[in-house]
Each structure stands twice: as C-alpha cells, then as structure tokens.
Amino acid sequence: MKLTILGGGGFRVPLVYGALLTDRGEGRVTEVVLHDLDDSRLHAVARVLAEQAATVPEAPTVTATTDLDEALRGADFVFSAIRVGGLEGRADDERVALAQGVLGQETVGAGGIAYGLRTVPVAVDIARRVARLAPDAWVINFTNPAGLVTEAMSRHLGDRVIGICDSPVGLGRRIAKVLGANPREAFIDYVGLNHLGWVRGLRVAGRDELPRLLADPDLLGSFEEGKLFGTDWLQSLGAIPNEYLHYYYFNRETVRAYTEVEKTRGAFLRDQQAQFYDEMKRPDTSALTAWDRTRAEREATYMAENRETAGAGERDEDDLSGGYEKVALALMRAIARDERTTLILNVRNQGALSVLDTDAVIEVPCLVDANGAHPVAVAPLPDHATGLVCAVKGVEREVLTAAENGSRATAVKAFALHPLVDSVNVARRLVEGYTEVHPGLAYLK
Known part of the structure; x- marks a missing residue:
C-alpha cells in the first residue's frame, strides 16, 4: 500500500514511520511518499527515516516531493499533518492573543480560530485534490484544529476523512493504568469535540471502574489529570476531562x-x-x-x-511517548485488513450525539472496519458540557463560513462567540491583529 504524508517535512513524521516499521503483516504499507513545501525539511526528515530503517528488513520505501498532485496520485491512505504558516505562525497566534489578554493556544480560543481560518482553505483544496486524484483513498487528518479541519474536509470527502488525536488515547491509558486494567481490554466512554471531551466511564468486562477512581482521592490524585485539575474538581464533575479543558476551567x-x-x-x-x-x-x-x-x-x-x-x-x-502514530497505524490496519477494532476518532456525528446535527464532526469511540469508522451512540452530556460543546461547535461553524465566504464580519463573529473571548471589541482587535501578521488571511474582506 502507498501512504502519502502531507507535511512530510514535519518533526513528528518519524513517529509515524517508526510505527510502520513494526508492522510486518500482509497488506502493510510498503511505500511512503513525503510531501512538503520546504525541500530542505523534507531532506532532513528523510535522513532520520533512513537511519530508522537501516536495520529493518523490507522497510517501506521513502520518496519525497514538493509536488502535491504527484504525491496524491495512487495513494491508498493520505496522512495530513500540515502546519499552515509554520511555527512562526503559531508563535504569532499566541502573541496577538496574549496582547489582548486572551488565550492564544493553537487549538483553543483565539489562537485556534486564527489557525483554523488560515488552515481551512488549504485543507479544502487538499480534499478536492484527493477526491479528484485518489478518490478511493482514506484521509487520516491530524492537522489542527483537528475536529474543525476534519469537518471542513468531510464536506468534500464524506466519511473517507477521519480525524485522529492522541489526547483521548493517552487519557484512557492513564486511567486504565491507575485502575490496574489493561487499556486494550477497556471500553472508554469518551465524548465531546476534539480537545473538548470527557471520560465518563471505563468499562472492563462490562463493569464501570471509573466510580472507584472518583471515590478514592489518593488514587485520583496520582496521575496527570488528577494533578492538573485537582481531585475536588474531578469529583464535582463526576468525569475526567481532556487535559485541554484546563484552558477553560482555569x-x-x-x-x-x-x-x-x-x-x-x-x-x-x-x-x-x-x-x-x-x-x-x-x-x-x-x-x-x-x-x-x-x-x-x-x-x-x-x-x-x-x-x-x-x-x-x-x-x-x-x-512522554506520544501515541497518535499508534492510532494512525491501528486505523489503517482496521480499514485495509478489516481488522475490526474500537478507536476514539473524529468523525461525522451521524446521530451518535443527539444534541448536534448529523454532519457535525465529534470525537467519540468508533467501531472501525473495512468500511471506515462508525460512531458509537453515546448518552447525552450533562448541561454544563452540552453548553460548552454546542458553543464551540457554533464557533467552528462560523469559522467554516468565514473561510468559505471570505467574510471578515463572520470571522469577527467567530472570535466574539467563543467562550474564552469576552468582548466583541476584543474580537475586532484580534481580527485586525491576525490579518496584519498572517498573509494567509488576506482573503478576509
């Protein structure tokens, strides 16, 4: 199989290739094509991959190109991990937001909106090219903001684009470890949007073990989220939030x-x-x-x-070991070989979460097989979580509209409606600040 990696000069590409090197099964990836706009970065990453493969027999071949159409033709899977504007753009996102006294994180709040506004047009162009040049390919999206970008691409690729994130996987693994359970044998009741979700249960052999964790302050305070949020707050919530909710709660x-x-x-x-x-x-x-x-x-x-x-x-x-590359490999295996599994993924809602419409991309457990990822129906969220999910999904929709129509007024609306931006005037100043530093936002009129 041929895997095309967009953003192939990115720093984390060796994680993906390292995971591919562990796969010796039939129908594995045998050809990897790296695509990037920066040839020098492609060369650097290709060197790392060559050293990774040096002692591995029959390692997947690696080629690199700056021609997007060439990279996409004949691909079975497309892994998208692009960063529009590079890390300089991310630093600018943070700086402009903090100057207005609001958060500039790359997926949350003002920074996430700015990143989305300049990324969505590029992601949509990629989706259209995939539909034309590799219509049978599956797109695995890791480009941030992952849920927003996946939804933008799904409007052109339908369910053949699936978003992945390592945060829910890491969270579930930590909870299972604390409870003495095997993560591979546990079903994680996780629901929300990308970087905005909660673990509400962890079932092993049909028994929910999460109440035992929530009832034990020492156990609850012994892992990352317990330390980050505090045991009292987790017990009040009755759930374990994704670490990115720290930006909201604190x-x-x-x-x-x-x-x-x-x-x-x-x-x-x-x-x-x-x-x-x-x-x-x-x-x-x-x-x-x-x-x-x-x-x-x-x-x-x-x-x-x-x-x-x-x-x-x-x-x-x-x-410290990441994990998104393992999710990507498990997803590719399940689809390519019909190795049925359950993974937490970003997919179109399809009625799984009743408070959102069918096409809204959510992050939930999915049953994966040769026909793709199928979201598992989940119980309704409590009111406080429902309000936050609906508010942020509303912002994402405004970002998509602004990117489609080039509307500056709609971009202001997206910023102003976000729960972490507290003023319409601040939203206007954010749009002014971001359009000054990002040439990629020149389309907003």
Whole structure:
C-alpha cells in the first residue's frame, strides 16, 4: 500500500514511520511518499527515516516531493499533518492573543480560530485534490484544529476523512493504568469535540471502574489529570476531562502564566526546531540521535505552563511517548485488513450525539472496519458540557463560513462567540491583529 504524508517535512513524521516499521503483516504499507513545501525539511526528515530503517528488513520505501498532485496520485491512505504558516505562525497566534489578554493556544480560543481560518482553505483544496486524484483513498487528518479541519474536509470527502488525536488515547491509558486494567481490554466512554471531551466511564468486562477512581482521592490524585485539575474538581464533575479543558476551567490562571513566560509554546518550538533543522544540514550529524534528543525535550515541556499553574510537577515518563502514530497505524490496519477494532476518532456525528446535527464532526469511540469508522451512540452530556460543546461547535461553524465566504464580519463573529473571548471589541482587535501578521488571511474582506 502507498501512504502519502502531507507535511512530510514535519518533526513528528518519524513517529509515524517508526510505527510502520513494526508492522510486518500482509497488506502493510510498503511505500511512503513525503510531501512538503520546504525541500530542505523534507531532506532532513528523510535522513532520520533512513537511519530508522537501516536495520529493518523490507522497510517501506521513502520518496519525497514538493509536488502535491504527484504525491496524491495512487495513494491508498493520505496522512495530513500540515502546519499552515509554520511555527512562526503559531508563535504569532499566541502573541496577538496574549496582547489582548486572551488565550492564544493553537487549538483553543483565539489562537485556534486564527489557525483554523488560515488552515481551512488549504485543507479544502487538499480534499478536492484527493477526491479528484485518489478518490478511493482514506484521509487520516491530524492537522489542527483537528475536529474543525476534519469537518471542513468531510464536506468534500464524506466519511473517507477521519480525524485522529492522541489526547483521548493517552487519557484512557492513564486511567486504565491507575485502575490496574489493561487499556486494550477497556471500553472508554469518551465524548465531546476534539480537545473538548470527557471520560465518563471505563468499562472492563462490562463493569464501570471509573466510580472507584472518583471515590478514592489518593488514587485520583496520582496521575496527570488528577494533578492538573485537582481531585475536588474531578469529583464535582463526576468525569475526567481532556487535559485541554484546563484552558477553560482555569482560564485566568493559564492566561496569566502564558503572559509571564519568557517564551510561549509556539516560540519555544519554533526556535527548538529551527536548531534541529539547521543541525540536519551538517552531513556528519547523526539524524536519528539529534531527532530523539529534540523530541525528548519537546515532550517533557508539553503544557508546562498549565502544570506549573496547577502545581502538578513534571510529566511522568510514561506520558512522554506520544501515541497518535499508534492510532494512525491501528486505523489503517482496521480499514485495509478489516481488522475490526474500537478507536476514539473524529468523525461525522451521524446521530451518535443527539444534541448536534448529523454532519457535525465529534470525537467519540468508533467501531472501525473495512468500511471506515462508525460512531458509537453515546448518552447525552450533562448541561454544563452540552453548553460548552454546542458553543464551540457554533464557533467552528462560523469559522467554516468565514473561510468559505471570505467574510471578515463572520470571522469577527467567530472570535466574539467563543467562550474564552469576552468582548466583541476584543474580537475586532484580534481580527485586525491576525490579518496584519498572517498573509494567509488576506482573503478576509
């Protein structure tokens, strides 16, 4: 099978390729095509992949190209992990938002809206090209904001685009571990939108083990989310929220922490990865060693400001291994080989969550087989969660409308309606600030 990776010069591509190297089954991926707009980054990542494959017999072949149509033709799967505007754009998203006293995180709040506004037009163009050049391909979307971008692409690809995220997987794994359960044998009752969901149950052999966790403060406070949110708040919720909900539940503290840091997350990654890609220009550098070292630092500093605000301390070593590449591989295996499995994915609602319409992309457990991902019907959310999900989905829809129509007024509306942007005037200033720094938003009139 042929796998095309869009954003093939991206730093995390070796995670995907490393997962492919572990797959020895029939019908596995045998050809990988990397596509990126930056040829030097493609070359750097290709070096890392070559070192990964050096001792693996019959490793998937790797080619690289800057021609998108060439990359897509004949693809069986397309993995989309593009970053429109690069990490410089992410740093600008954070800076402009913080100047207005609101959150600039890349998927949440003002930063997520800005990122979506410049990414959706590019993602839609990709979806149209896939429909034309590789109509039988399955698109696996990891491009952020993942739920929003997946919904934009689904309008052209239907259910053949599926969004993935490692956050729910990591959360479920941590809960199962604390409860002494095997994550592979547990059903995780998770529901919401991307980066806006809650674990409401964890069933093992038909028994929900989550109440046992919520009833034990010591057990509850022993893992990442317990430390991040605090045991009292988790017990009040009666659920375990995705870590990204910390931006909502502790917004003032998080904005203050982000304002006080020497570098925002985007600026840190921009500088860190610039150093890595510069290092890759030296032929005597061990590409894999340099990549491993850079990745370890990247993962260890993930959500550092939130953990500092909560007094959560350093991340556990087990949480530094990512996981989205394993979700991607499991998804491809299930579809290509009809290896039926259950995964938490971003898919069209299809009636699974009654409060949203059929085409709304949600993040829920899905049964996956050769015909794709089928969302499992889930019980209604409590009122506080329903309100938040509906409000943020409404914002996503305004972003999609603004991207489609090029409407500046609709973009202002998207910012103003977000729960973490507290003023229409702030929304107007955000649109002004973002259009000044992002050439990709010149379409807004």
